[in-house]
Amino acid sequence: MRAVARHLFVPEVPVEKAYAAEHHYVTKKDEHGVSISSVSAARIQVMMLEQAEVRPGMRVLEIGTGGYNAALLAELVGEGGAVISIDIDQDVLDRARRFLPAAGYGSVTLLRADGEFGAPEHAPFDRIIVTAGAWDIPPAWVEQLAGGGRIVVPLRMRGLTRSVAFEWNNGQLADRGYELCGFVPMQGAGEQRERLIPLHGDDVRLRLDDNQQADGDALRAALSMPRREAWSGTAVGKDIRFDGLYLWMAMRLPDFGLLAATKAAVDRGLVAHSWGLGVPTLLDGDSFAYLTFRATSEAREQFEFGAYGHGPHADVTVEKLVSLIRSWDGTSLGARISAFPAGTPDELLPSDALILARRHTRIAITWPSPPPKLAALPARRAAPNGSNDRK
Numbered sequence: 001m002r003a004v005a006r007h008l009f010v011p012e013v014p015v016e017k018a019y020a021a022e023h024h025y026v027t028k029k030d031e032h033g034v035s036i037s038s039v040s041a042a043r044i045q046v047m048m049l050e051q052a053e054v055r056p057g058m059r060v061l062e063i064g065t066g067g068y069n070a071a072l073l074a075e076l077v078g079e080g081g082a083v084i085s086i087d088i089d090q091d092v093l094d095r096a097r098r099f100l101p102a103a104g105y106g107s108v109t110l111l112r113a114d115g116e117f118g119a120p121e122h123a124p125f126d127r128i129i130v131t132a133g134a135w136d137i138p139p140a141w142v143e144q145l146a147g148g149g150r151i152v153v154p155l156r157m158r159g160l161t162r163s164v165a166f167e168w169n170n171g172q173l174a175d176r177g178y179e180l181c182g183f184v185p186m187q188g189a190g191e192q193r194e195r196l197i198p199l200h201g202d203d204v205r206l207r208l209d210d211n212q213q214a215d216g217d218a219l220r221a222a223l224s225m226p227r228r229e230a231w232s233g234t235a236v237g238k239d240i241r242f243d244g245l246y247l248w249m250a251m252r253l254p255d256f257g258l259l260a261a262t263k264a265a266v267d268r269g270l271v272a273h274s275w276g277l278g279v280p281t282l283l284d285g286d287s288f289a290y291l292t293f294r295a296t297s298e299a300r301e302q303f304e305f306g307a308y309g310h311g312p313h314a315d316v317t318v319e320k321l322v323s324l325i326r327s328w329d330g331t332s333l334g335a336r337i338s339a340f341p342a343g344t345p346d347e348l349l350p351s352d353a354l355i356l357a358r359r360h361t362r363i364a365i366t367w368p369s370p371p372p373k374l375a376a377l378p379a380r381r382a383a384p385n386g387s388n389d390r391k
Contacts, residue, residue: 001046003075008103009068010039027066028091037092038184039066040131044163047179049076051165052127052152057081061122061144063115064131064186067096071105073129084122086113088188114188118144125149133161133183135192135209136358137339142168150176154183155337157356157363158250159194159209159258159278164337171348173339173361180243182277197257199223203265206288207258207278210356214257218286222311223270229292230318231306232325238301244332245305245325246280249291251354251365252324255283259290272308282321287311289321331367338364 007018010025017023021043028037049072054060057080060073065085073083085108087093093112100108111119115130116138123144130141130153141151151166151173163181166173185193197206197216200223208214236242250256258278259271266274272292273279281290289309296302307321339361340349349355353364 001042001072004068004071004105005103006042006068009066009071009099027095028089037064037066037087037089039068040183044181045069045072047181048129048131048152048163049073051163051177051179052129052150054127058126059122059124059146060084060127060129061119061125062086062129062131063118065092065096065110066131067099067103067105069129069131070096070108070110071100071103074105074108082109082122083107084109084111084119084125086111086115086119088112088114114190115186116140116188116190120144127152130154130186131183132186134186134190136190136360137166137173138190138360139341142173154181155363156185156194156209157247157337157365158212158256159207160246160250162247162337166339171340171344175337178333178335178337199259200265200270202262203268204259204261204270206281206283207260212256212283214255214283215286219283219288219311222287222314225310225312225314228289228309228314228318229306230309230322231294231304232322233304234325234328235296235302235304236330238303241332242305244330244334245291245328247335247365248328248331248367249280249282249321249324252327253280253282257281257283257288259288282307282317282324284311284313284317284320287313287317289314289317291321291325329367334367336366336368338366340364 007015010018013025022041024038024041026038054076056078058077059082062070062085065087070083070085096110118140124146126146126149128141128151133154133156135156154161155164161182162178164178165176167176195208199220259281260278261271261274263274265271279290281288289307292306292308293303296304305325307318309318342360344362349364350366353366356363
């Protein structure tokens, strides 16, 4: 990281922002203002490079370029290795062609190509690193992977993106760990966008993926109804990761979405949270409930999970959600994610897996035997509007 001058790849931003660990820079948006290319936050790039375990002398394919990450890869593979970086967008490619030689990394091979098909003329690759959010894993990536190779890809599963390190093993891609992340979506033949349902203009929107369905008119009406709440009695410490709960809920709820809201929506009391990526939400016909939490004391050392809901049957819906929360065993990165070819019969899949059917693959998600349960608190219930517990 110290070897590559990051500010040379983002000259539009001040130097202190260029090197800020969490700062990403959007380099291009589409006609609707949606980000379609960016230089990822340095922390995310480091995380994915560590997942990839790139070594000197390796051949690496980067799908989705920008220049900076390719330069980091060039440092890791050294003079004996090779980095091939491809992108479908000519503007993005031109940007990389300007910055890489200027920063001293003219050895990187840049190609305009659809990431769905890789770069067969340069295969095989020891590592394939995908720097755009993918909904599926195309056969070309597996075919172009060298023996013992690894694919690191931000894989979207019901709207939740995890950077998964995959290795090919006995007819399947088996994960070697995954991390929370967010990326702009793939373009080209592999593009599969989420659907956005506005519940209150652009301030409150529902993100849907994997053919999940929702009655937008009914849910818009539900949002205007008084908020209901329920609490699970399940808590975590302030420094404990709980993004595993999000994945658990996404896989266990038959009708699932992500409620994304702006700070303005929170300030107006429309919703309780303003996380742009969205919070897990149970869709229940004309009602919905979403995950929330509250501090259990003024010291804010521990937080209890609960649910806020809206709609004619919100009382029932919030109870459904907290019941699921209570069943979570506390695993954060405990799931196992495998990808099988699309034609794999059921009997060859893990018997207890939750399956996501894609064009090229069947993604199987399982959980190992549970660790000790999370801390349990005495169940509490607040007033229907929940105003005293929002902090």
